[in-house]
Amino acid sequence: MYSRIVGTGRYLPEKILTNAELETMVETTSEWILSRTGIERRHIAADHESTSTMATEAARKAMEAAGVGPDEIDFVIVGTTTPDRIFPNVGCLVANALGLGEAPAMSVEAACSGFIYALSIADKYIRCGEAKCALVIGAETLSRIVDWEDRQTCVLFGDGAGAVILKASDEEGVISTHLNANGAYKDLLYSTGGVSCPRDSDELGEARIKMRGNEVFKVAVTKLGEIVQQTLAANNLEKSDIDWLIPHQANNRIITATAKKLGMPMDRVILTVQDHGNTSAASVPLALDVAVRSGKLKHGDLLLLEAFGGGFTWGSALIRY
Ligand code: COA
Numbered sequence: 001m002y003s004r005i006v007g008t009g010r011y012l013p014e015k016i017l018t019n020a021e022l023e024t025m026v027e028t029t030s031e032w033i034l035s036r037t038g039i040e041r042r043h044i045a046a047d048h049e050s051t052s053t054m055a056t057e058a059a060r061k062a063m064e065a066a067g068v069g070p071d072e073i074d075f076v077i078v079g080t081t082t083p084d085r086i087f088p089n090v091g092c093l094v095a096n097a098l099g100l101g102e103a104p105a106m107s108v109e110a111a112c113s114g115f116i117y118a119l120s121i122a123d124k125y126i127r128c129g130e131a132k133c134a135l136v137i138g139a140e141t142l143s144r145i146v147d148w149e150d151r152q153t154c155v156l157f158g159d160g161a162g163a164v165i166l167k168a169s170d171e172e173g174v175i176s177t178h179l180n181a182n183g184a185y186k187d188l189l190y191s192t193g194g195v196s197c198p199r200d201s202d203e204l205g206e207a208r209i210k211m212r213g214n215e216v217f218k219v220a221v222t223k224l225g226e227i228v229q230q231t232l233a234a235n236n237l238e239k240s241d242i243d244w245l246i247p248h249q250a251n252n253r254i255i256t257a258t259a260k261k262l263g264m265p266m267d268r269v270i271l272t273v274q275d276h277g278n279t280s281a282a283s284v285p286l287a288l289d290v291a292v293r294s295g296k297l298k299h300g301d302l303l304l305l306e307a308f309g310g311g312f313t314w315g316s317a318l319i320r321y
Contacts, residue, residue, distance in 0.1 A: 001126070001127050001129065001168060001169075001170070002126075002127070002168075002169050002170070002171060002172055002173040002174060002175075003122065003123045003126035003127060003134070003166040003167065003168060003169070003173050003174045004166065004167055004168075004169040004171060004172075004173030004174070005164050005165070005166060005173060005174075005288075005319065005321065006065075006066040006068070006165050006166070006167045007062045007063065007064070007065035007066025007067070007068065007164065007165040008061075008062050008065060008162070008163065008164050008165075008285065008288055008289040008292045008293075009057075009058045009059060009060065009061025009062035009063070009064070009065060009162070009163045009164075009289060010058050010061065010160065010161065010162045010163070010285065010286045010289040010290070011054045011055075011057035011058040011061070011160060011161045011162075012043040012159075012160045012276055012286070013043045013044060013045045013046055013049055013054065013159055013160070014043075014046065015043065015044045015045075015046060016041050016042070016043055016044075017041065017042050017043075017044050017158075018030075018040070018041045019033045019034060019039070019040060019041070019155070022154070022155055025148060025154070026148075026149065026150075026151035026154060026155070027151055028151045028155055033155045036251075036253070037155070037156060037251045037252060037253070037273070037277075038251065038252025038253070038255075038271075038273050038274055039155065039156065039251075039252075039273055039274060039277045039278075040274045040275065041274070041275060041276070041277070042157065042158025042159075042276055042277035042279075043158050043159055043160055043276055044143045044158065044159055045141045045143055045144075045159040049141070049159075050084040050141060051078075051080050051082050051083055051084050051090055051139045051140060051141045051161070052083075052084045052090045052093035052094055052097065052139075053097075054139050054141070054159065054160060054161035054282075055078055055080075055090060055093075055094050055137045055139035055161045055163065056093075056094050056097040056098060057161065058137060058139065058161035058162050058163040058285070058289075059094055059098060059135055059137055059163040060098065061163070061289075062135070062163040062164055062165050062289075063098075063135070063165060065165075065292075066165035066167070068133060068165050068167075070098055070099045070100050070101065071101065072132075072133045073095075073098075073100050073103055073133050073134070073135050073165075074103045074104075074131045074132055074133055074134070075103055075104055075122060075125050075126075075130075075131035075133070075134040075135070076091040076094060076095050076100060076103055076104065076105035076106070076134070076135045076137075077091060077105075077106055077107070077108060077118040077121055077122050077134065077135070077136055077137070078090040078091045078094060078105075078106070078107040078108070078114075078118065078136075078137040078138070078139060079107070079108050079109075079110060079113075079114025079115040079116075079117055079118040079136075079137065079138040079139075079281035080107050080109065080114055080137075080138070080139050080140055080280075080281055081109050081110075081111045081112075081114060081140065081191075081280055081281060081309075081310070082140045082141045082142055082144060082145060082280075083107055083109075086195055089105065089106055089107040090107045090137075090139065091105030091106045091107050091137075092105045094135075094137065100135075108121065110181070110281070110309065110311065110313040110315075111189070111280060111281070111309030111310035111311055111313055112248050112250065112278070112280045112281060112283065112307050112308060112309025112310065112313075113179070113248075113281070113307040113308060113309045113311070113313040113314055113315045114138055114280065114281030114307075114309070115136070115137075115138030115162070115281045115282070115283075115284045115285050115307065116177065116179065116284060116305060116306070116307045116315035116316065116317055117179060117313065117315060118136050118137070118138065118281075119136050119164070119166070119174070119177060119305075119317055120177035120179055120315065120317065122134040122136045122166050123166065123174040123177060123317075126166060126167075126168050129168075131168075132167065132168045133165065133166070133167050133168070134165070134166040134167075135163065135164075135165060136163065136164050136165075136166055136285075137161060137162070137163040137164075137285070138161065138162050138163075138279075138280075138281035138282045138283070138284060138285045138286075139160070139161035139162075139163075139281065139282050140159060140160065140161070140279050140280040140281055140282045141159050142157040142158065142159060142209070142278075142279065142280055143157070143158070143159050144207075145191055145193075145207040145208060145209055146208070146209055147208045147209065150208075150209075152211065152213055153209050153210075153211050153213075155277075156250070156251075156277055156278050157209070157277055157278050157279070157280070158276045158277035158278065158279050159279060159282075160276055160279040160282040160283075160286055161282050161285075161286075162282050162283075162284070162285025162286040162287075162288065162289050163285060163289075164285055164288065171320075172320040173319060173320055174317060174318075174319050175235060175318040175319060175320060176231065176234055176235055176317075176318050177315065177316065177317045177318075178227055178230055178231050178234065178315055178316045178317075179313070179314075179315040180223070180227065180313070180314050180315060181311050181312065181313045181314070182311070182312050183311060183312075185219060185311065185312040186311070187212075188211070188212045188215050188216050188219070188312070189209075189210070189211045189212070189216050189309070189310040189311075189312070190209075190210055190211075190310055191207050191208065191209055191210070191310075192204075192205060192206070192207060192208045192210060193205055193206050193207030193208060194207075217251070217253075217254065219312060220250070220254050220308045220314075221254055221257045221258070223308055223312065223314045224247075224254070224257075224258045224261075224306055224308050224314065225257075225258065225261045227306060227314055227315065227316045228258060228261060228262055228304065228306060228316065229261075230316075231304065231306075231316045231318050235318055237302075237318075239262050239263045239264070240263070241302055242262060242264065242268075242302055242303075242304045243268065243301040243302045243303065244268055244269070244270060244291065244296070244297060244301055244302075244303045244304070245258070245259055245262060245264050245268060245269045245270070245303075245304050245306075246269075246270045246284060246287050246288050246291060246303055246304070246305045246306075247259075247269065247270075247284070247287070247305075247306050247307070248278075248283050248284055248306060248307035248308055248309070249271070249272050249273035249276070249277075249278060249279070249283040249284075249286070249287055250273065250278040250283070250308070251273065251278070252271070252273055252274075254308075255269060255271065255273065258306065262304075270287045270288070270290065270291045270296070271287075272286060272287045272290050280309060281307075281309075283307070284305050284306075284307050288303075288305070297321050298321070299321060300320065300321065301320075301321045302318070302319070302320060302321075303317075303318070303319040303320075303321055304316060304317075304318055304319075305317040305318075305319065
C-alpha cells in the first residue's frame with residue numbers, strides 16, 4: 001500500500017511587496033537582496049487573512065484538482081509555525097471551513113520542514129490503513145512575526161499556502177520520507193514571544209523572528225546534503241535517478257548548493273523563491289503545485305522534496321509522481 005499525490009493547490013495573497021519597496025523601509029538594496037537570496041518579491045496577507053484562510057483556499061484547489069469531495073477526506077494535517085490561534089489547531093479551522101465533517105485534524109510545528117513532517121505523518125497513516133484520503137497542507141503568515149525593522153530577516157520571508165491530496169493506492173507514490181531534528185541549534189533561528197516561556201525570560205513580548213543567518217546558511221547546506229545522500233542510500237538509488245528536485249525555497253544559494261551535491265542541472269530544479277521568498281512550511285507545496293500546473297512533472301517522474309528550518313528540523317520525501 002502506498003500513498004499517492006492525486007491533486008495539488010496553492011494560494012498566495014494578492015498584495016506583493018517588492019525589493020524596491022523594501023528599500024524604502026530598511027537600509028538595503030534590491031541588488032543586495034537579489035544577489036544574496038534570489039528573492040524578487042514576496043506576498044503579504046491582507047488584514048482579513050490568516051494561516052487558516054490561506055490554507056483553506058489552497059486546499060480547495062487541491063481538492064478540485066484531485067476531484068475529491070469533502071466526504072472523502074478522512075485525515076487533515078497542516079504544517080505551520082504561525083497558527084491563527086494557539087488552539088483550535090489550524091487543521092480544525094480548515095476542516096470546518098471546508099465542511100469536512102469529523103475527520104481527525106491537527107497541525108504540526110516543525111518550522112520550514114512542517115510540510116515534509118506533515119506529509120511523512122499522513123503517508124504513514126495511509127500506509128497502515130488508518131486513512132484513505134488525506135489533506136496535507138503547509139501554510140504560513142510569517143509577515144505577522146517578521147521584525148520589519150530588521151534588514152537581516154525582513155527581506156527574506158513571505159506568506160502563502162500549498163496543499164496536496166494524498167490517496168491510498170497500489171501504485172507507487174510516496175516511496176520514503178526521512179526526518180531529522182537537533183534542538184542544540186535552537187538559538188540560531190527562533191521566534192520570541194512564546195506562550196509558556198519562563199516569566200523572567202527576555203523572550204517575552206511580541207513574536208518576532210530572530211536569526212543568525214550566516215550560521216544557519218552553513219548548517220542548512222551541510223544537513224540538506226546529508227539528507228539527500230541518506231534518501232538515495234535508503235532506496236539504493238543513484239543521484240542520476242532523480243528527475244526533479246523540489247526544495248524548500250529559502251535562498252537560491254542554498255538550493256544551488258544542494259543541486260550541485262546531487263549533480264543536478266538547475267533546469268531540473270523547481271525554483272520559485274524569486275516569486276514568494278521564504279514561506280516556511282508553505283514553500284515546498286507551493287513549488288510542487290507550480291511544477292504540477294506548469295506541466296513539467298510527468299507521470300512516473302521521481303521527485304526529491306527537501307526542507308530545512310528552525311529547530312533545527314530537516315527532512316526529505318522521495319516520491320514517484
Ligand atoms: N541589506 C543590505 N545589507 C545587509 C542586509 C540587507 N538586507 N542584511 C544583512 N546585510 C549586511 C550585514 O549587516 C553584513 O554587513 P557587514 O559585513 O558590514 O557586517 C553583510 O550584509 C553580510 O552579512 P551576512 O549575514 O554575512 O550575509 P550573507 O551573505 O550570509 O547573507 C543571508 C545573509 C541572511 C541572506 C544568508 O546568510 C542566508 O540566506 N542565510 C540563511 C537564512 C535562511 O535561509 N533562513 C531560513 C532557513 S529555513
